[in-house]
Amino acid sequence: MSKAKENTKTAAPKAKAKPKAKATEAEVKVPGPLEELEQKHERKNVLMQGNEAVAYGALDAGCNFFAGYPITPSTEIAEILARELPKRGGVFIQMEDEIASICAITGASLAGAKALTATSGPGFSLMQEGIGFAKITETPCVVVNVQRAGPSTGMPTSPSQADIMQARWGSHGDSPAIVLYPDSVKESYELTIRAINLSEKYRTCVVLLLDEVIGHMRESVLLPDLRNTRVISRIKPNVPPHWYKHYDKDQKYLSPLASYGEGYRFHVTGLTHDALGFPTNKPAEGAEMMARLRNKITYNIRDLVQIESHQMEDATIAIFAAGITARSAKAAVAMARSEGIKLGLLRPLTIWPFPDEAVRKMLQDVEAVIVPELNQGQFIREIKRLTRDKSEGTVVGLTKVNGQMLTPNEILSKVKEVM
Numbered sequence: 001m002s003k004a005k006e007n008t009k010t011a012a013p014k015a016k017a018k019p020k021a022k023a024t025e026a027e028v029k030v031p032g033p034l035e036e037l038e039q040k041h042e043r044k045n046v047l048m049q050g051n052e053a054v055a056y057g058a059l060d061a062g063c064n065f066f067a068g069y070p071i072t073p074s075t076e077i078a079e080i081l082a083r084e085l086p087k088r089g090g091v092f093i094q095m096e097d098e099i100a101s102i103c104a105i106t107g108a109s110l111a112g113a114k115a116l117t118a119t120s121g122p123g124f125s126l127m128q129e130g131i132g133f134a135k136i137t138e139t140p141c142v143v144v145n146v147q148r149a150g151p152s153t154g155m156p157t158s159p160s161q162a163d164i165m166q167a168r169w170g171s172h173g174d175s176p177a178i179v180l181y182p183d184s185v186k187e188s189y190e191l192t193i194r195a196i197n198l199s200e201k202y203r204t205c206v207v208l209l210l211d212e213v214i215g216h217m218r219e220s221v222l223l224p225d226l227r228n229t230r231v232i233s234r235i236k237p238n239v240p241p242h243w244y245k246h247y248d249k250d251q252k253y254l255s256p257l258a259s260y261g262e263g264y265r266f267h268v269t270g271l272t273h274d275a276l277g278f279p280t281n282k283p284a285e286g287a288e289m290m291a292r293l294r295n296k297i298t299y300n301i302r303d304l305v306q307i308e309s310h311q312m313e314d315a316t317i318a319i320f321a322a323g324i325t326a327r328s329a330k331a332a333v334a335m336a337r338s339e340g341i342k343l344g345l346l347r348p349l350t351i352w353p354f355p356d357e358a359v360r361k362m363l364q365d366v367e368a369v370i371v372p373e374l375n376q377g378q379f380i381r382e383i384k385r386l387t388r389d390k391s392e393g394t395v396v397g398l399t400k401v402n403g404q405m406l407t408p409n410e411i412l413s414k415v416k417e418v419m
Contacts, residue, residue, distance in 0.1 A: 043223045050188045050214045051118075053221065054144055055080035057192030058116050060223075061231055063142075064090035065113035067104035069097055069123060072156040073212040074146040077118040098123035102130030105141045109134075110268060112259030114196060114233075118144040121154060124163060125170070132171035133270045134205035135293065137277075138247065140234060140257070142195045144208045146215040149403045158403030159212040161323055161374040167207045168352045174290065176297040178202070178304060179352035181209045183326045185219040191349065197232040198304065202296050203257055209351070211374065213324040213405060241265060246277045247289070253296035297353050306349035307358045311337065315344030317415055318366045320359070320383055322348050324405060325372050331408035336415060343415060351379075359386050368418045372398040372406050393418075 048056075055077045058066075066081040078094070085092045091108070095101040098119050105115035119127060124145045134141050147163045149155035163170075167179045180195050182188045192208060199206040237244050237256040246266035248255045258264035267277035272289055274280045297304065311333050312318065321329040326347040336343035346362055348355050359382075363369055369387065371380040380397040387395055398414045400406050 043225065045220045045222050047218055048185060048221050049076060049216060049218050050182075050185045050210060051076035051146065051216065052080060053185045053189035054118070054192045054208070054210070054215075055084070056223070057189040058142075058196065059084055059088065060189075060226060060229065061114065061193040061196040062233065063114045063116050063196060064088070065105065065108040065115040066091070066117065067093045067095050067101045067108070067115070068117045068119065069095050069101055071098075071120050071123045073148055073215050074118040074120045074123075074144060074210075076215075077144060077146075098126040099130060102127040102134070102141075102143065106130060106134045106137070106139050109139045109141050110137075110260055112261070114140070114200065116142040116144065116196065118146065120146045121148045121150050121156070121163075122152065124166065128166075128170040129172075131205050131207075132173060132175055135171070135175040136173075136270055136272075136289075137268050138203040138255075138257075138293075139205070139268075140199040140203055142192075142199050142206050142208060144192070144195075144210065146210045146212060148212050149401070155403045157212065159324060159374055159405060160401070160403075161211055161325065162376075162378070162401070163209065164351065164373075164375065164378040167209055174294070176204055176293050177207070177352040178204060178297070178350070179207045179209060180306075180349060181322045181351050182214060182349070183323055183347065184214070185217065186221045186223075187349070188214060189221065189223060193229065193231065197230065200232050200234045201254065202300065203234065203255065204296070207352075209323070211323045217324075237264065245275045247273070247275045247292065249275070253292060253299055301353060301357075304350055304353055305355045305358065307355045308345075308347040308349065309362060310345040310347065312344035312346065312362055314342050315366055316342045317344070317368045317370065317418070318363055319343065319345045319370045319372065319411065319415075320347075320363075320379060321345065321372050322351060322379070325374060328406050328408045329372060329411055332411040332415065335408055335412050341415065341419070354382050356386060359383065363387055367394065369395045370398060370411065370414055370418065371395065372411050372414070374400055374406065376401055 068078045082092045101117045105117050108115040147160045149158040149160040168177045180191045182191045195206045195208045235256045241264045244264045271279040272286045274285045319329045333343050377397050
């Protein structure tokens with residue numbers, strides 16, 4: 001008994017010295033993949049999923065508000081932001097449905113937040129009226145749509161590219177559309193930042209499209225140093241509150257945006273409105289509002305459009321593809337080149353506004369264009385519109401709607417059919 005007491009007393013001084021050792025262990029602890037993403041500098045390669053990349057891209061772009069409803073195959077975005085936003089002083093709300101989600105992010109943005117939601121399939125359909133409201137009120141926000149096979153419930157865990165046209169025309173009435181589409185995990189991160197930047201810069205709802213494969217595939221990614229990453233925030237008014245116009249005229253259509261609670265009085269409505277935001281039936285004011293919505297896209301087209309040209313310098317046949325299908329197409333190009341076939345690829349990162357000028361220029365000298373896509377033929381309509389001077393049969397579609405990817409061999413076989 002006494003010996004035990006003596007040992008206890010002897011051990012006590014050593015116990016006091018342990019905190020230093022524990023602190024040292026904590027300092028050298030190797031971070032896990034998600035902890036690595038939180039480090040702002042000297043980032044290392046991490047294995048991550050496309051949906052994870054979207055979530056961390058949103059955080060690095062300054063997103064501080066997320067409202068959404070879980071839906072496959074986008075749920076991981078909500079799961080990560082539910083954990084990470086509160087750590088950073090942000091807000092995460094699980095809403096009762098997708099209608100409430102799009103309304104919540106629009107309201108949060110009007111109060112000054114950088115707001116984002118994520119959805120898929122039926123959820124994207126439910127959001128369409130809210131997307132139109134965000135556009136007509138010129139409220140910055142981002143909607144991520146991880147496409148799945150449809151229509152209706154469809155195949156929740158299978159890929160699709162059937163929302164290409166819905167992303168442009170889903171909301172009723174004429175309205176601008178900025179829609180981005182990555183083809184890799186790293187690009188999912190980069191284009192999420194770009195989507196938030198563009199929404200803030202141009203005061204509109206930006207859609208980021210993924211497909212189920214991009215959303216769920218894992219790749220080794222080296223994220224950029226945030227010191228070299230451009231993050232844009234909305235322009236704030238620099239005039240007294242009584243001079244402020246919520247929809248002020250600007251040559252580049254980059255008008256300041258006040259937030260509720262900052263002392264500025266302004267009106268927001270889904271009705272056609274004047275420069276102060278109040279409803280109007282005056283034809284001139286209605287025309288001016290619609291022109292502003294249109295011109296902010298057309299005037300800044302060079303800033304908005306991004307397109308990749310791969311092996312197009314000497315190509316006699318071109319492929320036009322986006323998202324996961326572009327990955328298969330790039331492999332098909334390599335296979336074709338090994339056989340002496342001069343095949344190239346055009347891949348839009350911005351699918352709306354459609355890169356008309358670049359597509360016309362890059363396809364003018366090719367003999368044929370193959371348009372592979374996971375739908376019944378949506379991109380091909382735009383390519384045919386831009387290549388009307390070419391003879392019949394030079395623009396050929398390749399579609400698949402059974403929940404499976406198009407393979408490089410299938411694309412190469414179609415190329416050989418048109419040679």
